[in-house]
Amino acid sequence: MATTTAAPASAPVHDASPGQTGLWSWVTTVDHKRIGVLYLYTALFYLLVGGLEAALIRTQLARPNLSVVSAETYNQLFTMHGTTMVFLVVMPLSAAFFNYLIPLQIGARDVAFPRLNAFSYWVYALGGLFITLPIFFGVAPNGGWFGYAPLSGPTYSGGFNMDFWVLGLQILGISSLAAAFNFITTIINLRAPGMTLMRMPMFTWMSFVVQFLVILAFPVITAALFFLQFDRFFGTNFYQVQAGGDPLLWQHLFWVFGHPEVYILILPAFGLVSEVLPTHSRKPLFGYNVMAYSGIMIGFLGFGVWAHHMFAVGMGPVADSIFSMATMLIGLPTGVKIFNWIATMYGGSLRFPTSMKFAIGLIAMFTIGGISGVMHSSPPSNMQQTDTYFVVAHFHYVLYGGAMMGIFSGIYHYFPKITGRLMNETLGSWQFWLNFIGLNLTFFPMHFSGMLGMPRRIYTYDAGQGWDLFNLMSTAGTYMLVVAGLIFAFNFFRSRKVGALAGNDPWGAPTLEWSIPSPPPDYNFAQIPEVTSRYPMWDLKSPERTAGLEHSHADAAAITEAHAVPIHEETERRTAAELGIPMPFNTIKPFMVALGIIVMFSGMIVLHAGKFPLAMAMMIGGGAFLVGSLYAWLTSPLE
Amino acid sequence: MASAPATASGAHEAHEHTHYTTTGLDNRKIAIWAFIGSECMLFASLISTYLVYKGRSLVGPLPHEAWTSPAGQVFKPILNMPVTTASTFVLLMSSLTMVLALAAVENKGKPGYEGLLGSSKTWLLATALLGAAFLGFQAYEFTSFVHEGLTIRTNLFGTSFFTLTGFHGTHVAVGVLWLMSLLFIDLKRGLGPKDAIIVDISALYWHFVDVVWIAIFTLVYLIK
Amino acid sequence: MSSDRAHADHAHEHPTWKQYKWVALWLTLITIVEVWAYYIPSLVASKGFVPALLAMSAIKFSIVVLFYMHLKYDHKLFKALFVGPLFIAACTLVAFLFLFGNVRIG
Amino acid sequence: MPKLHLRRFPTVAVLALVLLALSACGGDYPNSTFSHHTELNDGAVFLWDRMMLLGTIVFVVVEVVLVYTIFKFRRREGGPAPRQIQGNAALEITWTVIPALILVFLAVPTVRTIFESQRKAPDGAVQIEVIGHQWWWEFRYPQYGIVTANELYLPIGRTANFSLRTRDVLHSFWIPQMGGKRDLIANKTNYLWFTPKADLTSSAWNGACVEYCGSSHANMRFRAFTVTPAEFDKWVAHQKTAAAGSPAAMPAPDTSTKGAAKVPVKMAGMPGMPGMTATATPAPAPEAWVFPLEKMKAFTLPSTPLPATRFDDALLAAGDPKAGREIVTNVAKAPCLTCHNIKGETQYLNDDQAKGPNLTHFGTRHTFAAGLFRTDARTLALWIKNAPLMKPGSIMPTFGTGEYNALMKQKVTAGGLDDKQIADVVAYLLSLK
Ligand code: HEA
Ligand code: HEA
Numbered sequence A: 001m002a003t004t005t006a007a008p009a010s011a012p013v014h015d016a017s018p019g020q021t022g023l024w025s026w027v028t029t030v031d032h033k034r035i036g037v038l039y040l041y042t043a044l045f046y047l048l049v050g051g052l053e054a055a056l057i058r059t060q061l062a063r064p065n066l067s068v069v070s071a072e073t074y075n076q077l078f079t080m081h082g083t084t085m086v087f088l089v090v091m092p093l094s095a096a097f098f099n100y101l102i103p104l105q106i107g108a109r110d111v112a113f114p115r116l117n118a119f120s121y122w123v124y125a126l127g128g129l130f131i132t133l134p135i136f137f138g139v140a141p142n143g144g145w146f147g148y149a150p151l152s153g154p155t156y157s158g159g160f161n162m163d164f165w166v167l168g169l170q171i172l173g174i175s176s177l178a179a180a181f182n183f184i185t186t187i188i189n190l191r192a193p194g195m196t197l198m199r200m201p202m203f204t205w206m207s208f209v210v211q212f213l214v215i216l217a218f219p220v221i222t223a224a225l226f227f228l229q230f231d232r233f234f235g236t237n238f239y240q241v242q243a244g245g246d247p248l249l250w251q252h253l254f255w256v257f258g259h260p261e262v263y264i265l266i267l268p269a270f271g272l273v274s275e276v277l278p279t280h281s282r283k284p285l286f287g288y289n290v291m292a293y294s295g296i297m298i299g300f301l302g303f304g305v306w307a308h309h310m311f312a313v314g315m316g317p318v319a320d321s322i323f324s325m326a327t328m329l330i331g332l333p334t335g336v337k338i339f340n341w342i343a344t345m346y347g348g349s350l351r352f353p354t355s356m357k358f359a360i361g362l363i364a365m366f367t368i369g370g371i372s373g374v375m376h377s378s379p380p381s382n383m384q385q386t387d388t389y390f391v392v393a394h395f396h397y398v399l400y401g402g403a404m405m406g407i408f409s410g411i412y413h414y415f416p417k418i419t420g421r422l423m424n425e426t427l428g429s430w431q432f433w434l435n436f437i438g439l440n441l442t443f444f445p446m447h448f449s450g451m452l453g454m455p456r457r458i459y460t461y462d463a464g465q466g467w468d469l470f471n472l473m474s475t476a477g478t479y480m481l482v483v484a485g486l487i488f489a490f491n492f493f494r495s496r497k498v499g500a501l502a503g504n505d506p507w508g509a510p511t512l513e514w515s516i517p518s519p520p521p522d523y524n525f526a527q528i529p530e531v532t533s534r535y536p537m538w539d540l541k542s543p544e545r546t547a548g549l550e551h552s553h554a555d556a557a558a559i560t561e562a563h564a565v566p567i568h569e570e571t572e573r574r575t576a577a578e579l580g581i582p583m584p585f586n587t588i589k590p591f592m593v594a595l596g597i598i599v600m601f602s603g604m605i606v607l608h609a610g611k612f613p614l615a616m617a618m619m620i621g622g623g624a625f626l627v628g629s630l631y632a633w634l635t636s637p638l639e
Numbered sequence B: 001m002a003s004a005p006a007t008a009s010g011a012h013e014a015h016e017h018t019h020y021t022t023t024g025l026d027n028r029k030i031a032i033w034a035f036i037g038s039e040c041m042l043f044a045s046l047i048s049t050y051l052v053y054k055g056r057s058l059v060g061p062l063p064h065e066a067w068t069s070p071a072g073q074v075f076k077p078i079l080n081m082p083v084t085t086a087s088t089f090v091l092l093m094s095s096l097t098m099v100l101a102l103a104a105v106e107n108k109g110k111p112g113y114e115g116l117l118g119s120s121k122t123w124l125l126a127t128a129l130l131g132a133a134f135l136g137f138q139a140y141e142f143t144s145f146v147h148e149g150l151t152i153r154t155n156l157f158g159t160s161f162f163t164l165t166g167f168h169g170t171h172v173a174v175g176v177l178w179l180m181s182l183l184f185i186d187l188k189r190g191l192g193p194k195d196a197i198i199v200d201i202s203a204l205y206w207h208f209v210d211v212v213w214i215a216i217f218t219l220v221y222l223i224k
Numbered sequence C: 001m002s003s004d005r006a007h008a009d010h011a012h013e014h015p016t017w018k019q020y021k022w023v024a025l026w027l028t029l030i031t032i033v034e035v036w037a038y039y040i041p042s043l044v045a046s047k048g049f050v051p052a053l054l055a056m057s058a059i060k061f062s063i064v065v066l067f068y069m070h071l072k073y074d075h076k077l078f079k080a081l082f083v084g085p086l087f088i089a090a091c092t093l094v095a096f097l098f099l100f101g102n103v104r105i106g
Numbered sequence D: 001m002p003k004l005h006l007r008r009f010p011t012v013a014v015l016a017l018v019l020l021a022l023s024a025c026g027g028d029y030p031n032s033t034f035s036h037h038t039e040l041n042d043g044a045v046f047l048w049d050r051m052m053l054l055g056t057i058v059f060v061v062v063e064v065v066l067v068y069t070i071f072k073f074r075r076r077e078g079g080p081a082p083r084q085i086q087g088n089a090a091l092e093i094t095w096t097v098i099p100a101l102i103l104v105f106l107a108v109p110t111v112r113t114i115f116e117s118q119r120k121a122p123d124g125a126v127q128i129e130v131i132g133h134q135w136w137w138e139f140r141y142p143q144y145g146i147v148t149a150n151e152l153y154l155p156i157g158r159t160a161n162f163s164l165r166t167r168d169v170l171h172s173f174w175i176p177q178m179g180g181k182r183d184l185i186a187n188k189t190n191y192l193w194f195t196p197k198a199d200l201t202s203s204a205w206n207g208a209c210v211e212y213c214g215s216s217h218a219n220m221r222f223r224a225f226t227v228t229p230a231e232f233d234k235w236v237a238h239q240k241t242a243a244a245g246s247p248a249a250m251p252a253p254d255t256s257t258k259g260a261a262k263v264p265v266k267m268a269g270m271p272g273m274p275g276m277t278a279t280a281t282p283a284p285a286p287e288a289w290v291f292p293l294e295k296m297k298a299f300t301l302p303s304t305p306l307p308a309t310r311f312d313d314a315l316l317a318a319g320d321p322k323a324g325r326e327i328v329t330n331v332a333k334a335p336c337l338t339c340h341n342i343k344g345e346t347q348y349l350n351d352d353q354a355k356g357p358n359l360t361h362f363g364t365r366h367t368f369a370a371g372l373f374r375t376d377a378r379t380l381a382l383w384i385k386n387a388p389l390m391k392p393g394s395i396m397p398t399f400g401t402g403e404y405n406a407l408m409k410q411k412v413t414a415g416g417l418d419d420k421q422i423a424d425v426v427a428y429l430l431s432l433k
């Protein structure tokens, strides 16, 4: 529960919402910014967990034939490392930014469904515990992060381990789906007058695409997990080979979800650096339209390439060829992004605060991961790469070198908006360089160990296989990453207290969120700004930069209806009540509904333990609690 | 303004006093369409699974073919067309009553909507009842299958069939509950044009569930 | 987007009782034809059976969506929100049938 | 604002990469995928080279332009305000089209190679059935009626056509130096073929399971021996025979010089127990041929650490194969044959039911437990005593009396074997030449 205790500490330095302090206010909040902060803290906590898991993995692999951890523990470690990093770290960190930024960037007072938003968070927070806690009892999931059948089924994983995984992912899916419907609606419907789609900040654009990936990809894994759950709990035959079940069904369903999922992980980071780069280059984003379209393109193509994870299963030459070429195609829209970012910087006036370093780091490192991705996409060659450390190298370059770098960039960039204070740049610089070197030291050698024959997911390997040096390097690099992580944590907590005051707009950034105080008051915008171009804050502060841009006014009706005013900086801090802005009430009900869900799911575990009456009590009790809370929620007024 | 009284009006996120929205559309309607889009993928996965496993069961009973077990027991083809045709018809008609319910709510008090056509209560009730009838047919179908030797564990057909139709049935059941709560509100305070949105989104959901059944009926029942 | 506002607010004329009736009738008729065809062995055996059934259910599907869900008359945004996912879902389903050998090329 | 550290950026990166590349070229890499030992591998390496070339070009272009930009356009005091450029259609088209062209150069050979490598295996191939088990490999040569485990013999210059199946979860079959990799999937048979090139000498390779398959996935390895056709024939002829000491092997004419029924046979070449002798029934012709241990390079000899359990060497030296056979082949004494088959002995299971490796010629295998251990008496004794202790999760039960049975979560009492019995069993197993 480190999350809930850590959370209050993050209360903004000068709280803009009177009476909004204490644990209770955090449990009941429906403010998108506070929910964003909750996401941020929780996900950072899990980053620590996932990072420590990685450190243990690497320690075990430092030398051949070590026995730092047992085989069984190792298998739980890598399963939980992958699951944690994907579902409990990168997705929620992205969600933290969705929550905090989208309403601010589009000029809204909150998201479309504030209580649903709180619900998403609590389902995530509780679901995260559900899937993480078992590791302390040695019964953590151990089937790998993609849980291939039949190994994940009842015949070969009889214990509770995979129950936690199946049910845990279902829970997390609920959270992601609820959030996605919320953000889709928010982005479509709550933009300030004049904020056309093609004027949305690039982060909002990428988030928009991601929400569609979520609503289309998650139902598929939901179905796949239901099948597995039914197999495990009710004796159905979906993946039961003795009844003729086909293990490839799981694989196809999983990767129909799994590949879009990797773009769910990367696109928000792409969005963040698309905010950071223009700001610190003092130049607009190069090829804005193409940047938006390429994001859509990546998302769309992402649904047609899943089987590139299955080139070794023997799909036959036709399918192999089709999926191979579709996969290669994705390099094009992604390449456009890389080139456009560089072009954004080209000819600019570059400044290099930590956020910029990380953003550039993303460009440099993601490219490496992207290229090795394209190398995977050629099946005859992939046959030598798949399930080796070469793949591990690929996905850490895109995930750590891409997604995490982008997220760090975003954290440094938006920390002043969130807390009102700047992070320390010297420490930031240290963190960046340790990260940069550590990441290359950790993951670059994996290309070699992989191509030199080292399979992934092995808890030990024999001496004399030609892998010793590379593994040692990887482990050394990991320790550097741990140090970098500690520096980050220190910087983060310290800067919250003693960082230099930021003011509204410390970076000279172009978008709406910088027009309001840091941290923003609970109502965000005292008056909804009217947007006349893509870079409203530059319109205001350095109009020469946006002179070449198309400017136009929103129609009068919309302006009047929204009580919108021309773009301006808001500096005064008043309460919502003083301004007469209706704010949603705090409420515990979303938390209660989430709790009901968790109790029901826990009942399934108890059922597996054979305690039928208790299980029924939990499921029926949890269900009743859920329905009751939901009824109370739906029938109580929002504001 | 900040403390508008509770209106106890069903699925209410956004509230009475209308906020500005970019498109002028209601948030909830956008959300329900996004949700329906998402459901397309869910049902595509379920239907794909059923089709992929079609003809792969190692033992009977089977949907369209007779099957003799090694022990000599004979199983008839299991699908019962007359019953399913009836239930399909019921569900299709429930869509008709649903649009009538929506029209009644939208046009309450308008000329031409005075009599039966304007009675939202009748149509909501009719829709819920038709939905319940569909569920009744399904319950009958499931129990008779079990009696004939097909359970969710028997073979791949049983597994994927019960799961697919079960998921659909669950959707119908949720829809029936939703309709009943609308009916409840209608009885309590009457639904009028300003409530059209909450009826509209439930109607969209309801029709979508119907549309899914149209696909299932063809792919599962009609095509051998 | 702002230009859509006026049109979106209340302007969409919903289909009327007359249309509703016709749609219901068509749904019934097509269903009858489908089930009738199911009972004629020679039709079932013919090549056109499956495509015809698919076409008929596609028609039913479409008219419910267009008229009962009034997508035909509604904001174009909703069309996009529905048709996009439906397209991806359909493609995925078809791809599965090929991948698992239910349908073969040639 | 702190000092800029960007100057270090290219230097460090380039240096690190160069160092790595160097270290990768220098050493000895016994499992390298860059060999050209099969046509399958040629295809993969060709594509790899192509990708490496194109990838390097893309990489260098991107990074050079990036680094140049970073240096060239750093903010300078009093520098000019940047020109505000929103985009450039021509440029953007260029950097879409050029990568597209690059991809064509990759896609065309890719598709060609896919179809080439997945066509039917040529006639005259050795058929090999590979069957994956949690956590060991079964190899069958249906043309010769051979069933063996964990060690694979491949004739040089002749196509090996593998059909791959699994008895439980998914596995994946891979010999890095031979190229390719194919998953073993339940309810499906997969195929893979390649031809060890004629210029290969008789040598040993490592193989591994590369699909996560549970606790001992890391321990699911195997050896492959590429041998000359003549050697292969000799090996086949011998492997076809029944096990030494089995009733089936008995009636064979006694060819030993002394005319005695039993002769002490020197256990040549058995590592770990030099000079240990055992009595064995003279094996009938043909003469056994196995890949000579001396020719196995260090990397093919496992060095898996053994558990701390001690075993009395003297007992081992005194092990009696005949007594051992009594134990192993008598299910009343030990249940070995309820899982293992030994050709020529009473058979309880057909090959498709056997849960454990076929032990007929166990003594001819240099490694056991899926390549985890070398076949020597001491290791084998520890194995019989407590296999799961040496190989996590192993389905081979714990037999040593007093040993902790992890599966049953209790110590072995009834039905266990004492050290003397184990020594006999070991002697017997090693005699299965
Ligand atoms: C952030 C996550 C992320 C991203 C963005 C990507 C991006 C890509 N991935 Fe990756 N991938 C993963 C995460 C990700 N991947 C994960 C987690 C796995 C492993 C899962 C597991 O097994 O556990 C995986 C595995 C994986 C495989 C399967 C490997 C195997 O198991 O055998 C393949 C195969 O094709 C692949 C391909 C690609 C390709 C082609 C891209 C492309 O999108 C990359 C495009 C980018 C570029 C190409 C660089 C920039 C472009 C230019 C500079 C233009 C010029 C370029 C060219 C002409 C080539 N990935
Ligand atoms: C986003 C995803 C992500 C990220 C960031 C990482 C990060 C890391 N990963 Fe991970 N990894 C995966 C996703 C990820 N991984 C996946 C999906 C798999 C496959 C799993 C499977 O096979 O099933 C995998 C597998 C995997 C393996 C292969 C295991 C195997 O096959 O046997 C290895 C081995 O070295 C590894 C190592 C590392 C290392 C050293 C890091 C390092 O980069 C980690 C560095 C981070 C830290 C050391 C934490 C720092 C701490 C902080 C920043 C604290 C901040 C806290 C506060 C402010 C409170 N990973």
Ligand code: CUA
Binding pocket: D132, D133, D134, D135, D170, D171, D172, D209, D210, D211, D212, D213, D214, D216, D217, D218, D220
């Ligand atoms: Cu078998 Cu891994």
Ligand SMILES: [Cu+2]
Binding pocket: A258, A259, A262, A305, A306, A308, A309
């Ligand atoms: Cu992928």
